[in-house]
Amino acid sequence: MINSRRSGTVLAGLVLVSALLGPAPAAADEPTPPEPPRVELVLDVSGSMRARDIDGRSRISVAQQAFNEVVDALPAETQLGIRVLGATYRGKDKKVGCQDTQQIVPVGPVDRTEAKAAVATLRPTGFTPVGLALRAAAQDLGTGATARRIVLITDGEDTCAPPDPCDVARELAAQGTRLVVDTLGLAPDEKVRRQLLCIAGATGGTYTAAQSTEELTDRIKQLVERAGETYTRTPTAVGGGTGCPGAPLLGPGVYTDREMFSEHRWYRVPVRPGQELRASVSVALDRPVNRDYGVLLRAVAEDGRELVRGADAGSGRADVISAGLRWSGDDPDEREPDERDGADADQSPPATTVCLVVSNSFAPRPGTGVNPGMPVELTVDVVAAAPDPRGPDLGRGWVLLALLTVAGLLTGLVTGLLTRWWVATWREK
Secondary structure (H helix, E strand, O other), X not given: OHHHHHHHXXXXXXXXXXXXXXXXXXXXXXXXXXXXXXXXXXXXXXXXXXXXXXXXXXXXXXXXXXXXXXXXXXXXXXXXXXXXXXXXXXXXXXXXXXXXXXXEEEEEOOOHHHHHHHHHOOOOOOOOOHHHHHHHHHHHHOOXXXXXXXXXXXXXXXXXXXXXXXXXXXXHHHOOOOEEEEEEEOOOOHHHHHHHHHHHHHHOOOEEEOOOHHHHHHHHHHHHXXXXXXXXXXXXXXXXXXXXXXXXXXXXXXXXXXXXXXOEEEEEEEEOOOEEEEEEEEEEOOOOEOOOOOEEEEEEOOOOOEEEEEEOEOOOOOOEEEEEEEEEOOOHHHOOHHHHOOOXXXXXXXXXXXXXXXXXXXXXXXXXXXXXXXXXEEEEEEEEOOOOOOOOOOOOHHHHHHHHHHHHHHXXXXXXXXXXXXXXXXXXX
């Protein structure tokens, strides 16, 4: 009987707390399952991959180890395919050798054992038809609502052009196939670097020089993971201005651009009173840079006043640096004097043009190319302003103090009642 009374008291206390704190937030509707990420690894297996200059091992053995680790760590939802080039023809006929590309793992849910077995049998053999392999890989991936990714790993330039791989990349980009090609170079060769930069630049991808087993493995894993983070619509290409006047006017959406080292890129966003601007920027480190660097995103008024800034922040990946900010167009401190005084209250106030400035303090390492600029992804949204965009509105002054006091007392009461009930029950046992 005593335990029943105490249990009733505890239940009453919990009901009282729930009444004071309000109903629990309703669960959001389940979103429509997104299209699975689709990515294809394209591996050069031409004769030059026999060279033993990466950690004392052959280039092909390093690539095979990297592939095995990537397959083992593959996210369950990612559909992966593997295509090779120069892997089967051992003869001297260039016309035949330049048709040598095969898909050894079809794009789809991966059988890890079969995929690793297919990669393990590869032996460096023939020519390097990069352009033909890229065109075939695009067909392997098909089309859909989200961007597809090709990750090209090679140690040499195309020896079979035409088709020239840069022309193929431009052709695929012009078709609107939502295709991104990331390239990894295994040899410190300037011609190879320029060609891979051209392929990546044409499709909005990245170029990386991988000079060790660890670098190659980590980079492929990052790119495969990135395939699962693509937006459901392809970002819009835009060119930032050198100042606020004349900068492109942006609405809510996702945009891509390129920024040179230590450059400032300007964009404009209209924000009406009662609205809040939310913006974020990510810069991909697609080439070696010095360790001391940063990204800065600022919101600036047209007269040059800085409204708010967001410095770089960790994103969980070493190859991307991000920054974000929030600014409310209904902030009384930022209104013009006539707006604060209530003039022309019957008219809808005009939108405020906010200038977004993306800046970086990157510096290239010796020998690193500066063209094209580094990939930039800018996300812009304009929503109804929160009561206080800096945090949840729990009240101020005495109201907040009273709320915290009541919550503390109720928490202590409920905890004490639960403890006494547990002790009484334990003693009876």
